[in-house]
Amino acid sequence: MTEKTLIKGARLLGGDAADLVLADGVITEVVAAGSTTEVSADRTVDADGLVALPGLVDLHTHLRQPGREDAETVLTGSRAAAVGGYTAVLAMANTNPVTDTAEAAEHVFDLGRAAGICDVQPVGAVTKGLQGEELAELGLMARSRAGVKVFSDDGRCVHDARVMRRALEYVKAFGGVVSQHAQDPQLAPYTSCCHEGELSGRLGLPGWPGVAEEVIVARDVMLARHTGSRVHVAHVSTAGSVEVVRWAKAQGIDVTAEVTPHHLLLTTDLLEGYDPTYKVNPPLRPAEDVEALRGALADGIIDAVATDHAPHARHDKEHAFVDAAFGMLGLEAALSVVCTVMVEGGLLDWAGVARVMSASPARIAGLEGHGRPLAVGEPANLTLVDPSATVTVDRDASVSLSRNNPWHGRELTGAVRATFLRGRATVLDSALALP
Amino acid sequence: MRRRRRSGTLMPARTEVPDGTIHDDGRTVLDARDVSRALTRISHEILERNRGAESLVLLGIHTRGVPLAQRIAEKIQAVEGTPVDVGTLDVTMYRDDLRSHPTRAPHHTQMPAGGVDGKVVVLVDDVLFSGRTIRAALDAVADLGRPDVVRLAVLVDRGHRELPIRADHVGKNLPSARTERVGVRLAEIDGIDEVRISGGGS
Amino acid sequence: MKKHLLSIDDLSRDDIEALFETAAEMHDVQHRSVKKLPALRGRTVINLFFEDSTRTRSSFEIAGKWLSADVINISAKGSSASKGESLRDTVLTVTAMGIDGLVMRHGASGAAHQVAGWLDVPVVNAGDGMHEHPTQALLDAYTLRRRLGSLEGRHVAIVGDLTHSRVFRSNIKCLAMLGARVTVVAPPTLMPAGIDAWAKDAGFGTSWDLDEVLAEEPDAVMMLRVQRERMSGGYFPTAREYTVGYGLTRERLAMLKPDAPICHPGPMNRGLEIAPEAADAAASAVLDQVSAGVAIRMSVLYHLIAGPNEGVTP
Numbered sequence: 001m002t003e004k005t006l007i008k009g010a011r012l013l014g015g016d017a018a019d020l021v022l023a024d025g026v027i028t029e030v031v032a033a034g035s036t037t038e039v040s041a042d043r044t045v046d047a048d049g050l051v052a053l054p055g056l057v058d059l060h061t062h063l064r065q066p067g068r069e070d071a072e073t074v075l076t077g078s079r080a081a082a083v084g085g086y087t088a089v090l091a092m093a094n095t096n097p098v099t100d101t102a103e104a105a106e107h108v109f110d111l112g113r114a115a116g117i118c119d120v121q122p123v124g125a126v127t128k129g130l131q132g133e134e135l136a137e138l139g140l141m142a143r144s145r146a147g148v149k150v151f152s153d154d155g156r157c158v159h160d161a162r163v164m165r166r167a168l169e170y171v172k173a174f175g176g177v178v179s180q181h182a183q184d185p186q187l188a189p190y191t192s193c194c195h196e197g198e199l200s201g202r203l204g205l206p207g208w209p210g211v212a213e214e215v216i217v218a219r220d221v222m223l224a225r226h227t228g229s230r231v232h233v234a235h236v237s238t239a240g241s242v243e244v245v246r247w248a249k250a251q252g253i254d255v256t257a258e259v260t261p262h263h264l265l266l267t268t269d270l271l272e273g274y275d276p277t278y279k280v281n282p283p284l285r286p287a288e289d290v291e292a293l294r295g296a297l298a299d300g301i302i303d304a305v306a307t308d309h310a311p312h313a314r315h316d317k318e319h320a321f322v323d324a325a326f327g328m329l330g331l332e333a334a335l336s337v338v339c340t341v342m343v344e345g346g347l348l349d350w351a352g353v354a355r356v357m358s359a360s361p362a363r364i365a366g367l368e369g370h371g372r373p374l375a376v377g378e379p380a381n382l383t384l385v386d387p388s389a390t391v392t393v394d395r396d397a398s399v400s401l402s403r404n405n406p407w408h409g410r411e412l413t414g415a416v417r418a419t420f421l422r423g424r425a426t427v428l429d430s431a432l433a434l435p
Numbered sequence: 436m437r438r439r440r441r442s443g444t445l446m447p448a449r450t451e452v453p454d455g456t457i458h459d460d461g462r463t464v465l466d467a468r469d470v471s472r473a474l475t476r477i478s479h480e481i482l483e484r485n486r487g488a489e490s491l492v493l494l495g496i497h498t499r500g501v502p503l504a505q506r507i508a509e510k511i512q513a514v515e516g517t518p519v520d521v522g523t524l525d526v527t528m529y530r531d532d533l534r535s536h537p538t539r540a541p542h543h544t545q546m547p548a549g550g551v552d553g554k555v556v557v558l559v560d561d562v563l564f565s566g567r568t569i570r571a572a573l574d575a576v577a578d579l580g581r582p583d584v585v586r587l588a589v590l591v592d593r594g595h596r597e598l599p600i601r602a603d604h605v606g607k608n609l610p611s612a613r614t615e616r617v618g619v620r621l622a623e624i625d626g627i628d629e630v631r632i633s634g635g636g637s
Numbered sequence: 638m639k640k641h642l643l644s645i646d647d648l649s650r651d652d653i654e655a656l657f658e659t660a661a662e663m664h665d666v667q668h669r670s671v672k673k674l675p676a677l678r679g680r681t682v683i684n685l686f687f688e689d690s691t692r693t694r695s696s697f698e699i700a701g702k703w704l705s706a707d708v709i710n711i712s713a714k715g716s717s718a719s720k721g722e723s724l725r726d727t728v729l730t731v732t733a734m735g736i737d738g739l740v741m742r743h744g745a746s747g748a749a750h751q752v753a754g755w756l757d758v759p760v761v762n763a764g765d766g767m768h769e770h771p772t773q774a775l776l777d778a779y780t781l782r783r784r785l786g787s788l789e790g791r792h793v794a795i796v797g798d799l800t801h802s803r804v805f806r807s808n809i810k811c812l813a814m815l816g817a818r819v820t821v822v823a824p825p826t827l828m829p830a831g832i833d834a835w836a837k838d839a840g841f842g843t844s845w846d847l848d849e850v851l852a853e854e855p856d857a858v859m860m861l862r863v864q865r866e867r868m869s870g871g872y873f874p875t876a877r878e879y880t881v882g883y884g885l886t887r888e889r890l891a892m893l894k895p896d897a898p899i900c901h902p903g904p905m906n907r908g909l910e911i912a913p914e915a916a917d918a919a920a921s922a923v924l925d926q927v928s929a930g931v932a933i934r935m936s937v938l939y940h941l942i943a944g945p946n947e948g949v950t951p
Contacts, residue, residue, distance in 0.1 A: 128874070134871065134874065135871050135873065135874040136874055137874045137875050137877075137878045138874060138878075139824070139873075139874070139878045139881065139882045140875075140877070140878045140881060143881065162870075162871060163871050165871075166826050166870075166871035166872065167871075169825040169826045170824060170825055170826045170873070172825045172845065173824050173825050173845035173846070173882075174845075227825075229825075525662065527676075528674040528675060528676040528704075528939075529674075529675055529676075533676060533943045533944065534943070534944065534945060535945060536944065536945070537944055537945070538638070538939065538940050538943050538944035540655050540658050540659045540940075541658075541659055541662045541663075542662070543661075543662060544662065544665065574675065577671075578669065578671040578673055578674070579669065579671075580670075
C-alpha cells in the first residue's frame, strides 16, 4: 500500500493549475487548484508554479548491466532516470552478454524490478550476438516475463537487407517493432566519428557522412511498406533522414522516429578541440541538421525524444578521439535540454513535451501504464518540473556512475523537482527519495 | 448398394451398360417366377453335388452375380437350416481387355470371414458368354487363397465360348446369335426379375 | 481422367472420388498373402528421381509392383545441366527404352509439366520443387476421410513452413475440392508472398498464432516438416523458438479434440515440429498415411496406365 500523496497547484501539461491526489498507485483526484478536500495525505507536495507531466519514457538507454557495471548498473541508471523525470526506460541490448535470449531479457527485467525506481523494459537484440546474420530468439523474448516488444541491434546497424526484411516480417506475429541504428557500414565504417564535412577534413578525423544514415532509413521504410510491418528509426541525426521519414509517413508507411537531446542542441564544431566527451554515434551534425531536427520534432515527423544515455567509464573516454568510446550521458539533463531548446525556443509547449517525451514513446514501446493522461483512474506516473529554473550543469553532481557529460558547465532552463512511479515518490526536491 | 455415378466429361462410364431397354424388338425368355424356379433348382443342385452345405462358399461376381449369390445362399439356408458363407468378387483388375477399354474403377471384393482356403467355392454370375469373365474370376480367386474345388453357377448360358470354360449349374440354356443382346434384370438392382433377348437383326 | 497427374488441378472432384474408391479396394491387397493384382502386368514404369526420397520412391515402387508392373528406379541426382545434358535429353533417353509410365520427382518447380510436354506416356508428378505433390495431397485427404467419414465442412489446420512446401500447395487445393475449410498457420517469415490475396481468392484462412487456431478445435491438424537449414535463411531464429511458437507440443496435443487426426507427410523431426507424444498418439495418422500412400499410388498408376495408351484428354 503506497502512501497517499497530495500535489497542490501543479499546472497540468503547462495548463491550468490543479490539485492531484495519488493513492494506491493511481490518480484518485484531479480538481482545480485549491479546491481539494483531501486531508489525510501522508505527503503533501507544494507544486505551485511547477508543470506536471506524465512520467517520461525513454526509448533508448544503455544501462550497461550485465557486462560493464563499472560504467553503470540497472540501479544507478534507474536513479539517473528518475532524477531526469523518467518513470520508464528501455534498456538497449548491447550488454555483455548480449540480451538476445529470453533468459537474458528476464535477467535485466528482474534487476529493474529489484531496483524499483523506474520501470526497466529490456530491448531484445535483433540478431544473435548483434552479429547481423541470424535472427535472435525474438519470439521467445516476446513471450518471456520481460515481454520484449522493441528489438534493436543498436550500436550496430542491421545492414543485411534480407535479415532486416525477415526481422520486420517476423515481429508482426507478436506486435513487435525493430528500432534501427541506421548506419550503412560500407559508407560509414564503425571507426567513423566526425560528421563528414569541412571539419572532418580539417581535423583529419574519419568522416561519417549523413547519407550513410539516410540510405538505411530509406531502405527500411520501403521494407516496412513491403512487409506490411512497422519500423522505428533510432537517433535521427540529419535533415535528409527527416525528409525520408516525412515522405514515408505521407505514404502511410508505419514508421516512427526518435531524436536525442544532444542532436537537438549540440553541433559538430564542438569537436574542434578533439574532446571525446563529444564523440557520439551518430555524430554531432552541422547547424542545418539541428534546425531540421527541431522543426521535425515540433511538427511530429519525429515522434519522440530518446536520450541514448551512454555511460562510459572514465578510462574508456581517456583516449585519442578516434579510439575513445562513443556516447554521452543523457537521462538527467534530457528534459532540461528539451525545455531550453524547444519550449523556450517556442517550438513546443508543455503538452507537446508530454507528447514527445512520454505519450509517444510509451505508445511506440507498447508500455501501457505509461504516457497516460493525468486523469482520475490513470496510473500515478508523473513528474513535476520547474519550467523557469535555470541550472548550471555540474557533472560531478550526477547520480550516474559515469561522468561523460556533454552538458557540464552549460546553463539550461527547466529542472525536475519530483518524480512519482505508481504513486511512490522516487525523486523529491530534485533529489532521490528512494535508495 | 453402391450408388450409380453419372460420368462427367473426364470420367469414363462404368462397366455395365444400362440394359433391358424396354422399347426394343426383343422377347422375355424368363419372367420373375421362372427366375425364382431356376434359382431354386440351382440351389438344390449345389447341395446335391456337394452332399450338403458344408465348406460351401458362394462368391457373387459383380454386378448381378452378387444378388444372385445372396438369393441362392438364402434358399440353401432355408433347406439346410444352416447359414452359408457368401462373398463378392471383383474381377476388374484381372480382365484381359484392360488395354482396350477406358479404365474402369473396381468394385468391392468381400471375402467371408472363413476365407476360401480348403473350401468349395461356387462362383455365381448372371450370364455366361465368352468365358473371359470366369477366367478372370478364377485368377482372382487364386490370389485370394486356395479352394479345394471351384464350381460355376450361372442364371443363363448363352453359348459362344472363347475359352474352355463350362458351368456346373445353369438356370437356362439360351442359344443366341452373337449379335443379339441378352439382358438380365434383377429386383435388387433393376426393380424387376426378368431375362430378355433382343436385337437379332442389327 | 487426364493423361498426366502433374497437379491437383488436373483432377475434377469426380476424378478424386474415383481414385479414392479404387484406392479403397487396393488397400485390401496389403492384407492379402498374395499381394498382387495383374492390372499392370507387362507394363513398365520408371521412377525417375532427381531428388533423394526413400519414402515416396519406395511407395511408388511397391504400388507398381503390386499391380504386377515392372518398376525401375533411376536416381538422377545432380542437375543434368551440370553434366552437360539437358533435362529433355535425360528424360527422352530414359523413356526411349519403351516404357508405359513415368513417375518423376525433381527439385525445380514446374519440371513435371515441362517433361509431360515432351513425352507420349503418362507422367505422375512425385514432387516438383516447391510447387506440387499431388499424390501426397490425395493420400492425406484419403486418410482424413477414412478417419473422419467426410471432409465436407470440416476444419483442417495446416502448420509449418508454407513458403517452401509443395505438400501445402497441393493439399490446399485438394481439401478445398472435397469441401473442407482450411486454416494455415506459420510465422510471418514462412508465409508465402502474396498469401493474403491468395487466401482471400481461394477461401482459406491464415494465422500466425497456432494456439488461437487450436482453440477453435479443428477437426484435423496437418504438421509440415520444417528444415533446420531455414534458420540460416533468417526464417526463424532457433529450433526451440520454432517449437514454442509453432510446434505440436505436449500441451498443444492436449488442446486437440480427442479424435482429431494428426497428419505429417514425413520424415518427422521429433521434438521440433512435433513432440514424440503427438507423433505416437492414438490420433496420429502418420502410419495410416504411409499405407494409404501405397493404395493411392496404386490407384493413380492403375487409372493412368492400365487403359489404352492414348489417354482420354491430353
